[in-house]
Structures are given as structure tokens and as C-alpha cells.
Amino acid sequence: MDALRKLIHQIVENASLITATLSQRRKAGEVAYTKVVIKPVELKKALHYQFAFYYENKVTHENIPAVELEERVMDMFGETFRQGLICTEEADYQVLISKKFKVSILTKSPTKKSTSLTHNRKKQYILEEGQPVPFLVELGIMNDEGKVLARKYDKFKQINRFLEMVQDVTAHLPEDRPLTIVDFGCGKSYLTFALYHYLSIERRRTLNVVGLDLKADVIAHCSALATRLGYSNLRFLVGDIAEYDELSQVDMVVTLHACDTATDAALEKAVRWNASVILSVPCCQHELFAQVDAPVMNPLLSHGILKERFSALATDAIRAKLLDIMGYKTQLLEFIDMEHTPKNILIRAVKGSSGSLPKLWAEYTAFRDFLHAEPYLENACRDLLPAEAGEA
Known part of the structure; x- marks a missing residue:
């Protein structure tokens, strides 16, 4: 040798x-x-x-x-x-x-040419094209040979982008026991199946994953697919986010495109479970649109389309700051390119201090009061916030 x-x-x-x-x-x-x-x-x-x-x-x-x-x-x-x-x-x-x-x-004689590792290289995906992945084949994103279908390439990229974000936070998840994960508003569950595949099969973690959605036909379809794939620890249930109370401890909460304050309901659940990781892509933020009232901003707020966009950004800023106040380190990340959808901001929060609580609370209340906002998440989590919140 x-x-x-x-x-x-x-x-x-x-x-x-x-x-x-x-x-x-x-x-x-x-x-x-x-x-x-x-x-x-x-x-x-x-x-x-x-x-x-x-x-x-x-x-x-x-x-x-x-x-x-x-x-x-x-x-x-x-x-x-x-x-x-x-x-x-x-x-x-x-x-x-x-x-x-x-x-x-x-x-x-050499048969291959060296390629630069830094320039003009093919994007390295967690789930690579050319290698068939059973759940991607079942969902019609890949064919049996592992080729990504042209009309599904954006979805393929979205799934990989999501898994990159999951990969970045795996160190924050408990290592000494099985993981419990809830996906609120799971819909067709592309990303639920991706999350299960990555953590259970790629990372070999023992999981208990629950997907929750209001649509019974969608849940039935996802349940059948989980059975075909042999994903024995992945369950799909029909239910409302605010009313779900099956579990007492959850390690990761995922909420993707839950509409309006349904996102806030999911965030409240995550915080009360003391979840280690929260991943949320909000959708249809209407709450602040009716509340925001700041005369100095009339040049912006007098235009409906600008007010709508500003209200959505302000809503996510409020959510992120409240999560920081309640013991998380929060980032707002681009989920996928703007060319695919304007709803592309992901809130990623992991347990850990983000700084001085009085300073965080002062920043938050100044912003909230300037907008004359009464956020759902603050009201729902009032008992978890500083004492001053009870007087707000």
C-alpha cells in the first residue's frame, strides 16, 4: 500500500x-x-x-x-x-x-479538465440534480433519472435554498434526543418533505414531524405520500394554528406563507414551546395596513401600493424585534429571488440573547408608537414581555 x-x-x-x-x-x-x-x-x-x-x-x-x-x-x-x-x-x-x-x-492519459472552484462554477445544491431523490420524484419535480423538470426548476431552487437555511441552524437543535418539528400551514408540503428528508435521511436524526393545514383534501394527499415514501414519523393533520395543542414541547417551528396574523399565531406557539429554531415566511400582512398612521410619512402612505409594501416590511420588523425581546437572535433573510415572488422574506430565529433587553424594548416601543400600531404578536405574548408592556 x-x-x-x-x-x-x-x-x-x-x-x-x-x-x-x-x-x-x-x-x-x-x-x-x-x-x-x-x-x-x-x-x-x-x-x-x-x-x-x-x-x-x-x-x-x-x-x-x-x-x-x-x-x-x-x-x-x-x-x-x-x-x-x-x-x-x-x-x-x-x-x-x-x-x-x-x-x-x-x-x-487525463480524461477530465480542472475547473475553477470560485469562478463560473455550477451551483452546489444540497439536493443535487442528476441524483434521484424519492420525494422529489413523487412530487413531480424530478424524473426517475434525477433530472429536474424545466417547469419545476424554480421550486427545486426554492427547496435547496430552504435546506441551506435549515443547514445553518442545525447546530442550535438538541443533539441528545429525537427532534419534534411542527410545520404550520404546510399546504402541499414540498418543504415539509424536504425538511424530513434532509434531517432524517441526510443527517440521520430521529424525528417527530407534524404538518398542519386547514384543507382536508391536501392533508389526505400529503398523508398518502408520506406513507408511500416510508416516512413513518411524518404526520399530517387537519387543524387551525391557534387551536393546535397536541404537543407540550417543540424544537423547531416552521410556518411558510401562513396568511396575515396566522403567522403571528404560529410565532406565539413557537415562543411558548421555547422552540430552539423558528423559520417563518409571512404572507398577506394586512394587520398594519389598517393601523399605521404617521402624518410625516403621508408622501409614502398616501399611495396604496407603497403603503401595502411598507406595512408588510414594518410587520416583519415588529415580529423580528419582538422575537429578540423574547429571547431569540433573529435574522430577516431573502428566501428566493424577487423575480419569483415578492413574498420572499424569511424570519429565522434561534434561541439566544440579542442584547440589552431595556434597549431592545425601547427601540421596539418607539417604532410601534410612531406607527400607532397595535401588533397581534405583542398582545398575544404580553405576559412574556417586559412589565412595561402591560401598560402599553
Whole structure:
């Protein structure tokens, strides 16, 4: 194995790897995956290598720093695989290892060209095109070969964007027990299925996920799909957000495009559950449109379309500040490009202090009073807010 280690070491030193495929397991059933594909990626301006593990009906990914590549590959050749194709800028190397660990390395002319990791590269999605994902196939986003249908490409991008945001907050979720997640107003549940797939299958977390919606026919369809996919810990229920009281503890609350104050009802539930993570994409914010009254802003508010947009932005600003006051660190993020929908702001909140409570409360009340607003979320959570809120 010394010659193989020398080759791998040289490739790592020169950072010349384009792609490598390890296959031909030593013993069937020794590991669940049948092959591993390795390629370089740039993460946080540093070279890493992405390992794609191919199972019978799924693919999982792991990124490792460049300094760990040599030992990881040698371990796989020593314990799991007997064959490899390593493509570099200089040559292709066919690696064959016998049962007695005799190594043969065949050197061939290079067949692949190196591409820049930083310029003109293909977007790296969490769920990659070309690899069939069962729930995406069932939902008509991919065909059986993993090709994304042209008319569904925007939805494919939206799902991946959502999973990127989930990926960023997984460190804030409990590690020592199964996760409980509620998706309020789940609708057709594209993102509910994506969330379940990512956390349960890709991240191998034990889950209890509930999707809630008012439409019985939609819930029936989603329940049938969950059964076909074998998602045994994903349930769909017919119900109203404000009246849902089945659970006493929830780790993550998702609410996507719940209309008007239904979003606030979901946020109240999340805060009272002491949820570790909240992900919310509000929709149809009408509440402040009828309330806002600031004469100095008449040049803006006298135009209906501008008042509507301002009211929606102000509503989300109020929600974010109230979440900060109630013990969260809150961000407002662009969910998808504006060209696809104007309803593209996602409120992402994780448990943790956002600063001085008196300062946060003073900022909030000054903004609220300037607009002459009486927000639903403040009234619903009055007992969770500073004592001064009772006098507001």
C-alpha cells in the first residue's frame, strides 16, 4: 500500500484532484453504501473535499478539510473498497487492490479538465440534480433519472435554498434526543418533505414531524405520500394554528406563507414551546395596513401600493424585534429571488440573547408608537414581555 499512499500524498500536496470514485466493496453488507465519489469544493474560502456516499436509493454528503483527505482515502482503500478511479490534472489512475492487499496502479492519459472552484462554477445544491431523490420524484419535480423538470426548476431552487437555511441552524437543535418539528400551514408540503428528508435521511436524526393545514383534501394527499415514501414519523393533520395543542414541547417551528396574523399565531406557539429554531415566511400582512398612521410619512402612505409594501416590511420588523425581546437572535433573510415572488422574506430565529433587553424594548416601543400600531404578536405574548408592556 506504500505506492498508493505516495500517490495520494502527492495528489493532496499538489491539490490536483479533479474527481475520484471508490467502488467494489470488499464484503457485501460491510457498509451500507456501494461507492464514494470525491471532489474538491471551496468552503469559507478554503479547500475542502466533498464525499458523496451512494446507497441503494439515496446519496448523502460529507465535507472534510483538505488535510484529512489522505488518511480518509487510505482508510477506505484499506477497509472498504478494492477499486478506485482517480482523475487529476496530470493523469488518470486506476487503482486495483487484491484480496491480499496487493496494489496495482495503472496510469492513463487525463480524461477530465480542472475547473475553477470560485469562478463560473455550477451551483452546489444540497439536493443535487442528476441524483434521484424519492420525494422529489413523487412530487413531480424530478424524473426517475434525477433530472429536474424545466417547469419545476424554480421550486427545486426554492427547496435547496430552504435546506441551506435549515443547514445553518442545525447546530442550535438538541443533539441528545429525537427532534419534534411542527410545520404550520404546510399546504402541499414540498418543504415539509424536504425538511424530513434532509434531517432524517441526510443527517440521520430521529424525528417527530407534524404538518398542519386547514384543507382536508391536501392533508389526505400529503398523508398518502408520506406513507408511500416510508416516512413513518411524518404526520399530517387537519387543524387551525391557534387551536393546535397536541404537543407540550417543540424544537423547531416552521410556518411558510401562513396568511396575515396566522403567522403571528404560529410565532406565539413557537415562543411558548421555547422552540430552539423558528423559520417563518409571512404572507398577506394586512394587520398594519389598517393601523399605521404617521402624518410625516403621508408622501409614502398616501399611495396604496407603497403603503401595502411598507406595512408588510414594518410587520416583519415588529415580529423580528419582538422575537429578540423574547429571547431569540433573529435574522430577516431573502428566501428566493424577487423575480419569483415578492413574498420572499424569511424570519429565522434561534434561541439566544440579542442584547440589552431595556434597549431592545425601547427601540421596539418607539417604532410601534410612531406607527400607532397595535401588533397581534405583542398582545398575544404580553405576559412574556417586559412589565412595561402591560401598560402599553
